Every structure is written in C-alpha cells, then in structure tokens.
Amino acid sequence: MFKIKDRIVLGVVAGLAGNAIKMAIDEVSIKNKISQRSFRETAAGVWVSKKSEATNIKGQILGGLLDFGMGILGGIATVHLLSKTGRDHIVTKGVTSGITMGSFITFVMGTLPQNQVRPKDAASNLSYMVSHAAYGLATAAVAAKLGHPSLFDTKPQNDYLEPSEPTTEQKNKERCYATKSEMHL
Numbered sequence: 001m002f003k004i005k006d007r008i009v010l011g012v013v014a015g016l017a018g019n020a021i022k023m024a025i026d027e028v029s030i031k032n033k034i035s036q037r038s039f040r041e042t043a044a045g046v047w048v049s050k051k052s053e054a055t056n057i058k059g060q061i062l063g064g065l066l067d068f069g070m071g072i073l074g075g076i077a078t079v080h081l082l083s084k085t086g087r088d089h090i091v092t093k094g095v096t097s098g099i100t101m102g103s104f105i106t107f108v109m110g111t112l113p114q115n116q117v118r119p120k121d122a123a124s125n126l127s128y129m130v131s132h133a134a135y136g137l138a139t140a141a142v143a144a145k146l147g148h149p150s151l152f153d154t155k156p157q158n159d160y161l162e163p164s165e166p167t168t169e170q171k172n173k174e175r176c177y178a179t180k181s182e183m184h185l
Contacts, residue, residue, distance in 0.1 A: 002146075003146060003147065003148040003149070004146050004147055004148060005148040005150065005151065007076070007079050007080060007083060007151060008076060008079075010075075010079050010143055010146060010147050010151065011072065011075040011076030011077070011078065011079040011080070011143070012072050012075060012076065013075070013142065013146060014075040014078060014079060014139045014140075014142040014143040014146070015071045015072040015073070015074055015075020015076065015078070015139055016068065016071065016072060016075070017075075017138055017139065017142045018071060018074070018075060018078075018098070018134075018135040018136065018137075018138040018139030018140075018142065019067065019068050019071030019072075019074075019075075019135060019139075021134050021135060021138040022039070022071065022131045022132065022134060022135035022138075023039065023067070025127075025130065025131040025134055026038055026039050026127070026128075026131050029127040029130075029131070034123055034124075034127050035123065035124040035127040035128070036121060036123075036124045037124065038063075039063070039067045039128070039131075040059075040060045040063035040064045040067060041054045041055055041059070041060070041063055042054075042063070042109060043062075043063035043064075043066040043067045043070075043109070044059040044060065044062045044063030044066070045063075045109070046066065046109055047062055047066070048062070070105060071135065071139075074097070074098075074101045074135070074136075074139065075139050075143070077097070077101070078093075078094070078097050078136070078139045078140055078143055079143045079147065079151070081093065081097060082140065082143055082144060082147070082151075082152060083151050083152060086152055087144040087147075087152050090140050090141060090144050091137060091140075093140055094136040094137040094138070094139060094140030094141060095133045095136050095137050096136065097136045097139075097140065098132045098133050098134070098135045098136015098137060098139065098140075099129060099132055099133050099136060100136075101132065101135075101136065102128060102129060102131070102132025102133075102135070102136075103129070103132070106125065106128055149168045150168055150169075153167045153168050153169060
C-alpha cells in the first residue's frame with residue numbers, strides 16, 4: 001500500500017478526509033434540526049456582516065473554504081502530534097485533538113463581535129463537539145494508516161533509556177546485517 005512520507009502532505013490528506021466526515025455529520029444534524037446553523041454559515045459569519053450573506057451561495061462557498069482550511073491545519077497539527085507521540089492510543093489522541101481544536105475554533109469564532117451568525121443554543125454546540133470528535137478520530141486514523149512508518153519513529157526523551165521497541169531504522173539495520181551474513185555463508 002502507498003504510504004505518504006511528507007508530514008504536510010499527510011496532514012492535508014488526513015485533514016480533508018476528517019473534515020469530509022465532520023461535514024457529513026453536520027449535514028445530518030442540520031437536516032434533523034439538531035443544529036441551527038452549519039459550519040459553513042458559522043465560518044462565513046466571521047467574514048460577512050449579515051446573516052443573509054452567510055446563507056447565500058457565495059457565503060456558503062466562503063464558509064466552506066474557511067472550514068476546510070481549518071480542517072487542513074488541524075490535520076497537519078494531528079500528524080505532528082502523532083509524529084511526536086506515536087500511533088498508539090489512536091482513538092484517544094484523535095478524539096481529544098478533534099474536540100480540543102473544535103472547542104478552540106468555536107470559542108474564537110464565538111467571541112468575535114462581527115460574527116452575527118454564531119449559534120448560541122446548547123444543541124448546536126453539542127452537535128459541533130460530536131462532529132469535531134469524529135473529525136479528530138477520522139483525521140488521526142487516516143494519518144496513522146496512510147503515513148509512512150518513518151514519520152512516527154520518535155527519538156528517546158533522554159539518552160539514558162533505550163527505546164522499549166526497536167525503531168524502523170534499527171529493524172532495517174538488523175535485516176541488512178542478517179542478509180550480509182547469509183551472503184558470506
């Protein structure tokens with residue numbers, strides 16, 4: 001299977017995949033009248049001054065681009081998190097990073113005085129948090145699955161403790177030595 005070796009490219013791919021999941025959950029939430037406003041409307045409300053501008057097609061495109069841009073940034077951050085901490089406990093790391101990012105973005109957009117389109121009800125904001133948790137989980141899972149193993153080899157925190165498991169580099173050296181010794185026999 002093809003593995004992505006660049007952290008930024010992997011973050012973009014993972015962020016777009018996670019954001020697609022988030023948007024699908026958002027659409028279901030809107031259709032079932034759980035949430036008052038879509039992510040696109042809320043994001044567009046940062047840039048336009050009237051609700052009618054945020055809900056028209058141009059506002060929806062603007063909000064969608066902003067939302068996917070934030071999803072890409074979150075994907076890049078998630079890849080860097082996994083690069084530093086490893087791919088174990090992917091559910092916990094994914095859900096936590098998604099909710100944290102979503103809470104921060106919702107907080108910032110909610111405090112901007114020019115945003116007149118932000119939802120203020122609990123159901124909408126809870127729907128946002130569920131969507132962000134799914135975003136984080138999907139983003140982390142895609143990053144872990146599509147990322148090349150070398151991206152996740154972390155150096156020890158100190159020089160005194162040996163890694164508990166061999167790194168990819170150590171495994172490759174062992175294979176190389178084994179192959180060379182077989183050739184001499």
